[in-house]
Amino acid sequence: AQKITQTQPGMFVQEKEAVTLDCTYDTSDQSYGLFWYKQPSSGEMIFLIYQGSYDEQNATEGRYSLNFQKARKSANLVISASQLGDSAMYFCAMREVISGTYKYIFGTGTRLKVLA
């Protein structure tokens, strides 16, 4: 079974509008972390936002917010006021503890295209 599922291979959004990128996860752990990364065409992976499993408030970082619904095991990324520079691949990742060490597992990604 997939640990991290991103069901949207590609998304389009109009500049200045908000967009939600979906991520669901599967774990039996009580303690875990969820991360979102941006990968522009240049290839580097840029950390955007983090949500811990015990955090009661949704994480926010500037224009990025994470809609965390623990019971549904979803951690969707919301980008507000989209900009052309937001066009990139976006990856959801989960950090688990396995055999006493932290493991980071990535989804297959969503390609976002922002339209002018």
Add this chain to the structure above:
Amino acid sequence: EAGVAQSPRYKIIEKRQSVAFWCNPISGHATLYWYQQILGQGPKLLIQFQNNGVVDDSQLPKDRFSAERLKGVDSTLKIQPAKLEDSAVYLCASSWGGPDSPLHFGNGTRLTVT
């Protein structure tokens, strides 16, 4: 703070040749990861080091891939002999190891095997 350094940026080799990638993590980061990212997919963990010890190499094709982190700082990943299916981006990442610690990635090495 200097980021994760990787080299080379690009490499083209023929199948059955060997290749090596180098990574220098962020200073003070004890944990180092090598990921393989095939075009259109998410990164897949190859090997994880904690200081100079291997923590997880369960997904490393050990018949052709090897990696070391001798002094607990920089690391080298080697492929010998390369196959066509090894064409991918090889990403190095490091973290300081806390529960909320994100992975910090280098720019990656894009390998093309012809």
